[in-house]
Amino acid sequence: MALCPDCRDDLHPNHHPCPHCAAPLPAAAASVCGECAGLAGGADRVFAPYLYDQTLGRLINRFKFHSGFDCGGVLARLLEAHIAARSDPLPQLLIPVPLHPKRLRERGFNQALELARPLARRLAIPLDPQRIERLRPTP
Template sequence: MKLLGRVLSEILEGLAPSVCAACDEPTRNAFCAACAETSLHRPPARSVAGAPLLVAGAYAPPLSTAIVRFKYGGRPELSRSLSQLLSASLGAQALPTDAVLVPVPLHPKRLAMRGYNQAALLAQELGRVCGLACRPRLLSRMRETQRQVGKARVERLTNAADAFEVRQRGVRRVVVVDDVVTTGATVRACAQALARGGVELCAVVALAEAFGD
């Protein structure tokens, strides 16, 4: 698929980042020419918790490389080029204009360790690019879920249930934003909390969709 080329050409020169999100090579696009050689694979359309899941691509290089650097490599500024990439790849699937963007929250302990919530940075940047409001504190993470990697699917589902709560009122429709969606257990737990709070989930937006199990 030539999606990446189209996405790159859609990114305005003036808004473009100065280095490749995957390797730091100077470039005006999200990825340098060498990294962009690897096309983004579009996973088949899927819904999570009854809402469409919209992603920039499958969790594979160069996108996965950029996400690891963004999330674990102390590179919060990559939220800018990655949210531009995401916004461009959403294209015609415009987000509802009356919805607000809500990032999946980190537990305060993990937030303190990492120093930033990557989903919140993405939601803020995406909101700026798409002209939507962002409410990073609408959802609150009530307890720390254990790391999802390496756990059986059933274990993960139980692990994430009741982990979130709606903490702010006055919002009716939201788009949940996360960095990577794998089984969707975290998003489903958010959706349950939103439903309990009387909030409608319109869509789920993530940089990548991973198929880890």
């Protein structure tokens, strides 16, 4: 599946994301958002190439809740293009966030893993889906 030109035009780039949480920042803002300014640690980089809106929301919803693997492929290609276009080094490792076993039974698949697999393959980045474990269910 590919996005039609109208849907692609409806995607709005996240031009100035916070590097720690990817929240959109104004162009003249500080380098991190107010929520992350006082926090230590966290991920090295977080990618959110597009703002969450109706078009992106429909793609994500169909992928997560309606087994829309074709939408997952579109989302993976969008992420791949964003990561490949960046000037900083590629990640050394992709670690998809696992689902709680109950949620995995409900959905039948882990959407984070389904996004990470093609990214790892196409960008030649190692993938380690066993690196972390979800201990608590989340809403």
